[in-house]
Amino acid sequence: MxxxxxxxxxxxxxxxxxxxxxxxxxxxxxxxxxxxxxxxxxxxxxxxxxxxxxxxxxxxxxxxxxxxxxxxxxxxxxxxxxxxxxxxxxxxxxxxxxxxxxxxxxxxxxxxxxxxxxxxxxxxxxxxxxxxxxxxxxxxxxxxxxxxxxPSMSTIGVPGTERFARLTRDDAKYALLLRYVVEVNLGLHDVSGQRGMERLEEAFASLCRTRTLAGIERTPQALVPRFADGRGGIVGPDELSDSEKQALIFAVTFLRAxxxxxxxxxxxxxxxxxxxxxxxxxxxxxxxxxxxxxxxxxxxxxxxxxxxxxxxxxxx
Structure with a gap:
């Protein structure tokens, strides 16, 4: 439309x-x-x-x-x-x-x-x-x-409830973003013969020049996405710059939604x-x-x- x-x-x-x-x-x-x-x-x-x-x-x-x-x-x-x-x-x-x-x-x-x-x-x-x-x-x-x-009950990962936050200013609509990155790494979003990881890597690379996806790491709490810079340095999502986080928000949302x-x-x-x-x-x-x-x-x-x-x- x-x-x-x-x-x-x-x-x-x-x-x-x-x-x-x-x-x-x-x-x-x-x-x-x-x-x-x-x-x-x-x-x-x-x-x-x-x-x-x-x-x-x-x-x-x-x-x-x-x-x-x-x-x-x-x-x-x-x-x-x-x-x-x-x-x-x-x-x-x-x-x-x-x-x-x-x-x-x-x-x-x-x-x-x-x-x-x-x-x-x-x-x-x-x-x-x-x-x-x-x-x-x-x-x-x-x-x-x-x-x-x-941060709210607007988005709790249940199909059918996600739509409630889509047109609001509630950041809850991005709450499952990192979980999606983990799931993509595990092959849970492969469709029509194309790996979800390839699609996400391409989308993120088109928006971000300073980092690339670098798999996931198991911590005592959970599986966590990792990101690499051009010199091989590896960081977690909290260590991304604000501009890199913006690229991740758009890349994941376009694919996930x-x-x-x-x-x-x-x-x-x-x-x-x-x-x-x-x-x-x-x-x-x-x-x-x-x-x-x-x-x-x-x-x-x-x-x-x-x-x-x-x-x-x-x-x-």
Whole structure:
């Protein structure tokens, strides 16, 4: 699934206008959409508008009150999105067209008075880690690998409950990341004749130049992933730099969540990265999964410079 246009009215932090996500106004949604502008211009708010509308149509969890997204002085906020479905999504959902539109009225009331297109309800509400299932993934601006176990009950490794944290700012969605690396080393994620280890090594190498995967080590407490530098030094996950941890978060999440043909929302891709590396990092993210649409909120000029074919949405 991809977004062609989004129109907001009364949404906190955003002007009342239409944001066009299509390339050169040809009607084709951009594979990479860059939302740019100074601090406080509404970059994160535009990602939040997409999430609020998606969750109003087909939530991954229980529907929640959306009063907090309404601009002060307004009774409600309205978000209209023009979606484009793939041929496979249209066939799976029985949609009458590849182009569908939704309109969400967001307020302190939990229940919307709008009946949404059933095909969109089914598509946006479905979550499964299988790559054949398109989904919406959100990398929030303060993301980190949690230490000391799972920080909340949002993600406990039980299939079907993982979806509850996907569109939140809860780092619990990364709590099982290191366990996945261990499982990959043990051969538990080999699929279709391809070793999961090879896929993870390739994904991590595309995002990180300073470390490579170096197997696992048994400690008195557990099996722990190890990482090597160019001089043969071996470290554990806690000893990775912040930028290396970012690479691990993205590489593992794309594989573990089966992100293919999906909508990927990324806030502040430059987190912990030196400015000269940010543009190439975003380019590499675009190659991690096939037929995804990346919507990136960033203040980095290097992202635009390195990705000239991207659709750019300037704010502020």
């Amino acid at each position: 991809k977004i062609k246009r989004i129109t907001t009215n009364g949404f906190r932090g955003l002007p009342d206008k239409t944001f066009d996500f299509t390339a050169d106004r040809t009607g084709v949604p951009g594979d990479l959409v860059i939302i740019t502008g100074p601090p406080g211009s509404g970059k994160t708010s535009l990602l939040e508008a997409i999430i609020a509308s998606k969750e109003d149509i087909g939530p991954y969890g229980l529907k929640r009150s959306t009063g907090s997204v309404v601009r002060s002085g307004e009774a409600a906020a309205k978000v209209r999105i023009d979606w484009q479905l793939s041929a496979d999504e249209r066939m799976r959902t029985g949609a009458g067209s590849t182009d569908l539109s939704s309109e969400s009225i967001l307020s302190s009331s939990i229940f919307s008075s709008i009946d949404h297109e059933p095909a969109l309800v089914g598509l946006l509400g479905e979550y499964d880690a299988a790559p054949s299932v398109s989904k919406v993934e959100y990398f929030h601006a303060s993301r980190r690998i949690p230490r000391g176990g799972v 089966g992100i293919q043909g999906s909508l990927v929302l990324i806030d502040t891709p430059e987190l912990h990265l030196p400015e000269p590396d940010v543009g190439a990092f975003v380019t590499a993210l675009g190659r991690l999964g096939a037929d995804n649409q990346l919507v990136v909120a960033t203040g980095s000029p290097g992202v635009i410079a390195r990705n000239p074919d991207a659709v750019v949405i300037p704010l502020g």
